[in-house]
Amino acid sequence: MILDRERRVVYINNAFSKSFGYHLSDVIGQVPTTFLIAEQTNADALALWRQNLWGTEGFHVDLPARDMEGRHIWVSSTVSPILDDDAAVRNVVVFLVDVTRNRLIEMLRRDILEKLAGGMALKDAGDFLCLQVEQMAPDIVVSILLVDAEGRLRPLSGPSLPARYCAGLDGVKIGENVGSCGSAAFLGEPVLVRDIATDPRWEPYRYLELPHDLVVCWSSPIKQRNGEVVGTFAFYFREKRGPDAWHEQVVDACLHLCMLAIEHSETKGRIAQLLHFDPLTGLPNKARFEQDMAERLPKEGRNTAFFFVDLDLFRDINEVHGHSTGDLLLVETANRLRSFLLQEETAYRFSGDEFLVVLPNTDAPVASRRAQQLLEAFASPVVISGGALVPSVSIGISLFPDDGGDAGTLLRQAGTALSQVKADGRGSYRFFSPRMNRIAQDRFIICSALRAALANEVLQLHYQPQVITNGLALHGVEALMRWTDPGLGQVPPARFIPIAEDLGLINMLGCWSLRRACRQMTDWREAGIVVPAISVNISPLHFCDPQFPAFLVGVLAEFRLPPENLTLEITEGVMIHGGKRTHDIILAIREIGVRLSMDDFGTGFSSLSGLYNLPISELKIDRSFMRNVDKDSRALALATAVVRIGQSLGLTVVAEGVETEEQHRVLIDLDCQVAQGYLFSRPLPAPKLVEWISKRGRVPADQLSV
Numbered sequence: 059m060i061l062d063r064e065r066r067v068v069y070i071n072n073a074f075s076k077s078f079g080y081h082l083s084d085v086i087g088q089v090p091t092t093f094l095i096a097e098q099t100n101a102d103a104l105a106l107w108r109q110n111l112w113g114t115e116g117f118h119v120d121l122p123a124r125d126m127e128g129r130h131i132w133v134s135s136t137v138s139p140i141l142d143d144d145a146a147v148r149n150v151v152v153f154l155v156d157v158t159r160n161r162l163i164e165m166l167r168r169d170i171l172e173k174l175a176g177g178m179a180l181k182d183a184g185d186f187l188c189l190q191v192e193q194m195a196p197d198i199v200v201s202i203l204l205v206d207a208e209g210r211l212r213p214l215s216g217p218s219l220p221a222r223y224c225a226g227l228d229g230v231k232i233g234e235n236v237g238s239c240g241s242a243a244f245l246g247e248p249v250l251v252r253d254i255a256t257d258p259r260w261e262p263y264r265y266l267e268l269p270h271d272l273v274v275c276w277s278s279p280i281k282q283r284n285g286e287v288v289g290t291f292a293f294y295f296r297e298k299r300g301p302d303a304w305h306e307q308v309v310d311a312c313l314h315l316c317m318l319a320i321e322h323s324e325t326k327g328r329i330a331q332l333l334h335f336d337p338l339t340g341l342p343n344k345a346r347f348e349q350d351m352a353e354r355l356p357k358e359g360r361n362t363a364f365f366f367v368d369l370d371l372f373r374d375i376n377e378v379h380g381h382s383t384g385d386l387l388l389v390e391t392a393n394r395l396r397s398f399l400l401q402e403e404t405a406y407r408f409s410g411d412e413f414l415v416v417l418p419n420t421d422a423p424v425a426s427r428r429a430q431q432l433l434e435a436f437a438s439p440v441v442i443s444g445g446a447l448v449p450s451v452s453i454g455i456s457l458f459p460d461d462g463g464d465a466g467t468l469l470r471q472a473g474t475a476l477s478q479v480k481a482d483g484r485g486s487y488r489f490f491s492p493r494m495n496r497i498a499q500d501r502f503i504i505c506s507a508l509r510a511a512l513a514n515e516v517l518q519l520h521y522q523p524q525v526i527t528n529g530l531a532l533h534g535v536e537a538l539m540r541w542t543d544p545g546l547g548q549v550p551p552a553r554f555i556p557i558a559e560d561l562g563l564i565n566m567l568g569c570w571s572l573r574r575a576c577r578q579m580t581d582w583r584e585a586g587i588v589v590p591a592i593s594v595n596i597s598p599l600h601f602c603d604p605q606f607p608a609f610l611v612g613v614l615a616e617f618r619l620p621p622e623n624l625t626l627e628i629t630e631g632v633m634i635h636g637g638k639r640t641h642d643i644i645l646a647i648r649e650i651g652v653r654l655s656m657d658d659f660g661t662g663f664s665s666l667s668g669l670y671n672l673p674i675s676e677l678k679i680d681r682s683f684m685r686n687v688d689k690d691s692r693a694l695a696l697a698t699a700v701v702r703i704g705q706s707l708g709l710t711v712v713a714e715g716v717e718t719e720e721q722h723r724v725l726i727d728l729d730c731q732v733a734q735g736y737l738f739s740r741p742l743p744a745p746k747l748v749e750w751i752s753k754r755g756r757v758p759a760d761q762l763s764v
């Protein structure tokens with residue numbers, strides 16, 4: 059188009075007429091802005107065109123024009139003024155290039171990227187792309203197939219193809235002569251099948267009944283950045299022809315868009331994986347649990363059990379052995395949970411050492427069987443960082459729908475049941491029941507009752523004999539606290555001692571039982587009853603109190619008790635919580651001459667170096683080691699190992715929980731010096747103990763235990 063100095067049209071060429079429909083007579087004498095430029099042209103582009111058209115400098119701008127019919131044609135315009143000798147504009151030459159197609163591709167690109175960024179699913183983005191392309195290039199039908207990790211075709215989109223045809227391609231293995239798409243994916247290059255009806259590569263797929271009017275198929279592989287083929291993008295033509303330049307341009311753009319879309323969806327998948335799975339153990343996490351429950355629970359008209367699983371003493375293990383050992387233990391826990399799971403059951407890791415197992419189709423009897431199996435799954439030792447440890451778990455159970463109708467309630471109830479297990483001494487399972495809930499809420503009632511008990515001397519000590527295994531002479535007695543509350547009834551120590559520890563009452567309790575035990579020893583001595591020694595259980599928290607050794611000296615003096623007649627039973631918690639100060643307090647106690655005994659050995663994270671470094675004279679082997687010791691060779695091997703540990707360190711070894719003559723026999727064979735358990739006697743009130751001692755005095759030693 060050529061304009062005069064007034065910017066009026068003086069000439070248009072044939073191409074202009076062909077593109078825009080005007081003849082010279084239609085436009086001559088008109089300023090082009092009045093007929094050429096579409097109304098909704100971006101204001102900046104239009105202003106630029108208008109202003110600069112009147113200047114003396116050339117310029118270039120893309121903008122939508124309209125033809126004689128009002129249809130839009132994207133043009134790239136280059137405007138060049140021609141100056142006369144006075145540097146005034148004599149004519150203006152306007153070159154217009156139809157860039158509609160480029161523009162279409164650009165818009166397609168923008169739309170797809172916007173949709174992906176907006177979170178559109180891969181399948182929907184694929185359908186959208188196919189439909190857009192079918193509009194841009196009429197007379198073709200588009201399909202997108204994915205290729206999975208095993209090299210099988212997975213149809214993604216083909217909105218204009220029959221669904222049955224697409225479904226028929228699902229799972230077809232790619233290969234050198236597998237239709238157009240299978241071959242393109244296999245070869246990694248475009249494949250053009252010019253006649254679907256006769257091409258041998260299509261032979262096996264003709265039964266899929268592609269619509270008859272689709273005669274040519276041109277498929278191109280979608281490749282990732284690393285060159286790996288992840289899908290195919292295919293054009294089906296309705297006439298026998300190959301792709302033209304425009305088709306190639308569209309396919310080029312689409313392959314790139316498909317690659318981006320697939321990559322984006324994989325990233326999304328990975329992010330979902332990160333959001334929903336615990337990276338350490340690979341188990342689904344709490345967020346995933348909530349999602350699963352929101353989807354499943356309302357529909358699940360069936361019984362479902364929730365196991366809240368917690369690793370016992372995990373915090374201690376972490377503190378003593380470091381976090382990497384802790385991590386290994388968590389991974390092992392997850393592995394054991396995985397192998398425990400039956401079909402449909404799911405394990406989640408919530409946080410730290412908290413796991414949740416959901417068991418569909420599980421009522422109370424089945425749940426209790428599964429819980430028992432879960433405990434057994436944790437009974438074998440784990441070898442970590444060169445040491446073996448028997449992990450122990452506690453399980454709190456709630457049941458849908460009995461204990462609640464939504465995941466939040468069920469979790470809370472299972473958590474309540476779990477704290478009940480912990481309070482009752484760990485390593486076991488419990489169901490939630492409203493009664494348990496009440497007990498939890500009544501914690502502070504126990505607290506005030508306990509204060510009252512201390513003040514009113516309601517607490518008692520019972521004494522359980524410890525005997526020399528060989529000959530059954532009395533080695534000493536262990537003082538065990540008993541509390542019968544007028545309102546609460548008998549409260550076992552395993553129930554109230556942890557509460558006393560939490561509430562800061564434990565030091566008071568400990569002092570009370572020490573004084574009570576020492577006074578009892580004096581009473582016995584004055585009555586001429588021979589009790590060689592008394593053991594008192596002392597909470598680890600006492601060993602943080604610098605006043606404790608002085609208190610001990612005071613009590614011994616008050617009751618004129620030789621220090622060697624008193625043994626303090628401590629637990630591994632002392633080593634675990636202990637810093638330098640604790641160690642100093644322990645040394646001071648040993649200095650006084652009081653003996654120290656390591657109670658419940660083998661249940662915690664039995665630390666040999668701890669045993670070695672503390673001035674301990676006695677090792678009490680936990681009663682769990684007595685279980686099956688006479689029946690099962692592995693139990694025997696374990697018990698033997700623990701007894702030998704004590705013996706090799708020169709400690710007096712006391713076996714707890716001896717209930718049968720067979721267990722007693724095993725201990726004699728092992729040369730384990732001292733035994734304690736129901737076989738010999740239950741813990742007894744002081745007068746009964748005196749009876750027990752005097753009765754035994756009259757029985758020949760070889761019949762004592764029978």
Ligand code: C2E
Nearest residue numbers: 538539551552555571595596597715716717734735736737
């Ligand atoms: P522990 O020190 O290991 O005490 C041994 C526990 O095992 C006692 O339970 C005893 O009754 C029980 N037992 C003894 N022989 C057998 C047997 O043959 N079979 C079975 N199944 N059990 C047996 P109890 O009296 O319920 O005490 C539980 C725990 O409470 C004690 O375990 C101890 O850790 C703690 N405890 C008891 N009294 C006191 C106390 O005065 N102060 C502190 N800090 N803790 C105490």
Ligand code: MG
Nearest residue numbers: 536595627657
């Ligand atoms: Mg004890």
Ligand code: MG
Nearest residue numbers: 657658678714
């Ligand atoms: Mg014990």
